[in-house]
Amino acid sequence: MTEIRTRFAPSPTGFMHIGNLRTALYAYLFAKKHNGRFILRIEDTDQERLVDNAVAVIYNTLKLAGLSHDEGPDVGGEYGPYIQSERKSIYDEYAKKLIACKHAYHCFCTKERLETLTDDSGNRKYDKHCLHLSPEEVESKIAAGIPYVIRQNVPETGTTTFSDLVFGDITVENRELHDNVLIKSDGFPTYNFANVVDDHLMRISHVFRGMEYISSTPNYNLLYESFGWEIPQYVHLPHIMKDKQHKLSKRHGDANFEDFLEKGFLPEAILNYVALLGWNPKNEVEKFSLSELIESFEISGISKSSAVFDEVKLRWLNSQYVKELPAQEFHSAAVKYYADISPEINTVLLSQLLQTRVSTVSDIPDILGFINNFENYDVSLFDHKDSKSTKETAKNILPEIIAELGKIDTWENDVLFGTYIRVSEQSGVKKKALLWIIRIALTGHLSTPGGASEMCVLMGKNLSMKRLNYSLDRLESDE
């Protein structure tokens, strides 16, 4: 059996679109599953769309995602160069071969002439005008410096069928096909030509790409046939959508891998989520490490219809990963959000409390409101039906709580909680109400990442006492 070789062939035009990342992932998984090789090729033949640094973004994304390539511009390999702009002479050579066997031809038509070819319904199809130029005419036009492109000469009759591992066999009438430009007037190849030449020369066995290429695949098959090359297996992938009507697009600022990282999502979670968008593992597992994905990946699990990206579900998946992070790792990711909180706060404990309660680290600032945003809270928070707490009870019991807590030297959870229970028993204030009162008095917030004693430990004795006294003042001056 021949070696499995897949490739990821992005254009360096900016950030890494999440759909592209998924294409890379599937190509990677398939190669690794079959002990094959995963190749990175940079498709920079459109000189007008090149963006500085975009190649660095590609390397960086692949690295963060853990998709390491076996061959590529930076790591080398025996089928290089792996950057298309460095392969110009190769495309020229193969274009010449095609011209020699009449499967391609020079075209000198101007843009203006091309526009006259537009038919009633607004379509344009090249009329093979230049196909009929004699070799002498071609020579003299080239010598005269007239700009030209090289076009594919597709048959006008018959049909072309290609086979796709996801979509099955697809047949089209050759007369529907266009004489695509293979080499542009600037001398660079189009994708339509370069991908065929490179995939063949780089021995790519399985071509993974977005399904927008389905329509042009018959042209590619014709090219392979013209060269007498073996046709690779095709794996066209459905799109990832923002909603039913719209593809995930850069315009919304939420379609790039980088955007999700900035929102605090973990690379592993993003990859895991995206893997399951359009592919199912034939079991009910939702959480997969990269190596588990490799093990489970099957092309037969790829779906034909496009999938809507659901950030809510990503959040859930991310929370699963967050919970499993080593405490130290979570803490160092969280610590950047602690910049302006009181130094009296025990941030290690804070991280512990937070880790089980956030979906992404960027949820942290909101939760921190009880620390940074304490004073002037609404004292009606003390009125709480479920726990039978009222402002009155709060005002009456707080002095005793403050007195008892004042005596404590070992500021620990058990000791504090024991004290609460004792105060509750002595005063007759129900435990639930008492705990509610302490927590509100300490935080001024309805919802906090922990209970009454945890909040105390978190803040330390000094700050806790300060806040309890403040709250008592508030209650006393409330009338």
Next chain:
RNA sequence: GGCCGGUUCGUCUAGGGGUUAGGACGCAAGGUUUUCAUCCUUGAAACAGGGGUUCGAUUCCCCUACCAGCUACCA
């Protein structure tokens, strides 16, 4: 417009001639919990429509509708 492809709960999906059409996220309700979250239980929620074929179609075939892609010297 033409060509190509797609359509199962709100979303991701399983299933496939006879099923109470399964799971996950989310949502709702209840329970546990020192608030919140976690966790547990339960619930609501889907085969786009119409024709065939068949004893029987969500499943196979055809048509329609809708959605998306292509129709570039972009990929």
